[in-house]
Amino acid sequence: xxxxxxxxxxxxxxxxxxxxxxxxxxxxxxxxxxxxxxxxxxxxxxxxxxxxxxxxxxxxxxxxxxxxxxxxxxxxxxxxxxxxxxxxxxxxxxxxxxxxxxxxxxxxxxxxxxxxxxxxxxxxxxxxxxxxxxxxxxxxxxxxxxxxxxxxxxxxxxxxxxxxxxxxxxxxxxxxxxxxxxxxxxxxxxxxxxxxxxxxxxxxxxxxxxxxxxxxxxxxxxxxxxxxxxxxxxxxxxxxxxxxxxxxxxxxxxxxxxxxxxxxxxxxxxxxxxxxxxxxxxxxxxxxxxxxxxxxxxxxxx
Amino acid sequence: xxxxxxxxxxxxxxxxxxxxxxxxxxxxxxxxxxxxxxxxxxxxxxxxxxxxxxxxxxxxxxxxxxxxxxxxxxxxxxxxxxxxxxxxxxxxxxxxxxxxxxxxxxxxxxxxxxxxxxxxxxxxxxxxxxxxxxxxxxxxxxxxxxxxxxxxxxxxxxxxxxxxxxxxxxxxxxxxxxxxxxxxxxxxxxxxxxxxxxxxxxxxxxxxxxxxxxxxxxxxxxxxxxxxxxxxxxxxxxxxxxxxxxxxxxxxxxxxxxxxxxxxxxxxxxxxxxxxxxxxxxxxxxxxxxxxxxxxxxxxxxxxxxxxxxx
Numbered sequence: 001x002x003x004x005x006x007x008x009x010x011x012x013x014x015x016x017x018x019x020x021x022x023x024x025x026x027x028x029x030x031x032x033x034x035x036x037x038x039x040x041x042x043x044x045x046x047x048x049x050x051x052x053x054x055x056x057x058x059x060x061x062x063x064x065x066x067x068x069x070x071x072x073x074x075x076x077x078x079x080x081x082x083x084x085x086x087x088x089x090x091x092x093x094x095x096x097x098x099x100x101x102x103x104x105x106x107x108x109x110x111x112x113x114x115x116x117x118x119x120x121x122x123x124x125x126x127x128x129x130x131x132x133x134x135x136x137x138x139x140x141x142x143x144x145x146x147x148x149x150x151x152x153x154x155x156x157x158x159x160x161x162x163x164x165x166x167x168x169x170x171x172x173x174x175x176x177x178x179x180x181x182x183x184x185x186x187x188x189x190x191x192x193x194x195x196x197x198x199x200x201x202x203x204x205x206x207x208x209x210x211x212x213x214x215x216x217x218x219x220x221x222x223x224x225x226x227x228x229x230x231x232x233x234x235x236x237x238x239x240x241x242x243x244x245x246x247x248x249x250x251x252x253x254x255x256x257x258x259x260x261x262x263x264x265x266x267x268x269x270x271x272x273x274x275x276x277x278x279x280x281x282x283x284x285x286x287x288x289x290x291x292x293x294x295x296x297x298x299x300x301x302x
Numbered sequence: 303x304x305x306x307x308x309x310x311x312x313x314x315x316x317x318x319x320x321x322x323x324x325x326x327x328x329x330x331x332x333x334x335x336x337x338x339x340x341x342x343x344x345x346x347x348x349x350x351x352x353x354x355x356x357x358x359x360x361x362x363x364x365x366x367x368x369x370x371x372x373x374x375x376x377x378x379x380x381x382x383x384x385x386x387x388x389x390x391x392x393x394x395x396x397x398x399x400x401x402x403x404x405x406x407x408x409x410x411x412x413x414x415x416x417x418x419x420x421x422x423x424x425x426x427x428x429x430x431x432x433x434x435x436x437x438x439x440x441x442x443x444x445x446x447x448x449x450x451x452x453x454x455x456x457x458x459x460x461x462x463x464x465x466x467x468x469x470x471x472x473x474x475x476x477x478x479x480x481x482x483x484x485x486x487x488x489x490x491x492x493x494x495x496x497x498x499x500x501x502x503x504x505x506x507x508x509x510x511x512x513x514x515x516x517x518x519x520x521x522x523x524x525x526x527x528x529x530x531x532x533x534x535x536x537x538x539x540x541x542x543x544x545x546x547x548x549x550x551x552x553x554x555x556x557x558x559x560x561x562x563x564x565x566x567x568x569x570x571x572x573x574x575x576x577x578x579x580x581x582x583x584x585x586x587x588x589x590x591x592x593x594x595x596x597x598x599x600x601x602x603x604x605x606x607x608x609x610x611x612x613x
Binding site: 166 | 439441447601
């Protein structure tokens with residue numbers, strides 16, 4: 001038997017945590033340690049949750065300001081104003097249309113591309129893979145000027161189509177790479193059996209391979225939706241007509257800039273924030289484990 | 303199942319190239335839609351930007367329609383631009399402060415804390431984990447306005463805390479703008495480093511620690527001798543990743559300070575935008591973008607070298 005270092009795969013990662021928990025628990029936790037850890041917890045929680053605490057309370061407070069306080073009287077007026085005076089409904093509708101369409105187009109494109117990249121057998125295959133990874137690290141803020149020029153040439157400004165295409169493209173490199181990983185894990189004999197049965201490559205992919213890769217497709221869909229939902233930069237350069245603006249721009253409406261200082265209507269910003277973040281939270285925490293795995297690959301600036 | 307039972311006839315010997323093409327034809331077609339979109343929105347704009355950086359193209363007016371070739375003029379101008387040195391320095395401070403010191407160090411610290419707490423079975427661990435993730439999945443615009451509220455001079459929570467403990471108020475976004483945007487970026491981005499480090503910590507075999515404990519090594523000793531060396535490779539990757547993503551940060555800074563006051567928080571991405579869309583100079587704006595891309599490609603190349611992804 002060849003003596004070789006065991007590949008650090010499933011064996012290590014799965015067996016270790018359990019073994020470790022048992023081993024560590026045996027040491028008696030001191031009181032001092034408990035206090036220290038929980039002190040650190042308190043600081044971390046305060047730092048990370050304070051902005052959300054403020055937002056959640058201020059959205060229902062008729063006299064909200066920049067500080068955290070429990071409202072004397074709960075109200076939904078802030079939400080009403082946001083919809084009535086700041087066209088939040090239109091913005092919400094646009095965001096929803098763009099994000100959903102982006103999600104559909106992205107899922108279709110990356111599941112085709114990821115599968116093809118996984119199975120294609122050509123000499124310079126790693127060149128394709130490397131260039132995809134390279135594209136993935138390209139900051140959007142560096143290419144936005146030419147993207148603006150291109151969209152103007154192609155008449156894609158102020159349209160849903162332009163936003164959908166560009167949002168799809170943004171997510172492509174990373175999600176193609178991710179889907180390739182999922183398809184690499186699907187054994188080839190599945191599709192080979194389907195070919196022998198007389199299915200075409202397209203049908204074999206659709207009927208046999210795709211169902212197996214379903215979790216990957218779910219992650220891709222979720223990530224594509226979230227990224228299009230939160231995206232600002234492309235909307236900033238592609239849209240200047242009110243009827244196509246997405247949610248992020250409603251926020252800027254509620255803030256009046258004066259030099260470098262902002263005068264913000266905090267109660268409105270908070271109400272918008274609550275509505276804007278809800279779908280994100282629902283989607284993310286419902287599929288947390290899968291999403292975390294997917295999201296760890298994003299390295300682009302936001 | 304009759305088809306399965308029959309032996310597959312051996313492929314006839316034909317020209318190899320042709321058969322390779324037939325095998326891969328379907329996959330090439332499958333890659334096409336993605337390739338078109340990437341060419342349209344990534345490769346095309348990058349090349350166009352490179353071309354535009356040699357012209358005096360403008361956003362409006364005569365030079366918008368008939369840009370002239372100016373050769374290396376824009377690149378020479380880079381060196382004479384008095385603002386550019388400031389902008390580069392700001393980007394450097396922002397990246398070092400928020401990515402290398404902030405997200406990287408805080409991410410490692412949080413990973414160690416959570417890993418430890420998890421092993422001890424403390425109840426609050428998932429809550430802390432979730433709180434850090436929450437800041438990360440939060441849309442950038444919300445993050446920006448939440449912190450505008452936190453930093454508010456008269457009523458902001460930060461100054462409330464300061465007055466409570468008897469310290470004077472600080473005009474955060476006015477007097478310490480760079481520190482403020484760094485704090486927000488750390489708040490937002492730490493989860494990434496934390497997640498990767500948590501994953502890495504779980505792959506370190508326990509036996510190492512057990513052996514060290516038997517040998518009488520204290521917690522600090524075990525950390526320096528065993529935990530850190532095992533994290534070295536992943537640490538380089540995290541460092542490069544957070545550097546690249548921080549380098550491109552635009553929306554967050556735009557929401558918080560818009561580069562101000564003056565140009566104290568003007569980073570490269572913002573400066574390119576301002577030049578192209580506020581100054582109407584597409585040519586020069588593209589030149590700045592090309593420099594940005596070049597820096598990013600350098601980082602990405604190192605990243606790919608170090609990570610050696612399986613292709």
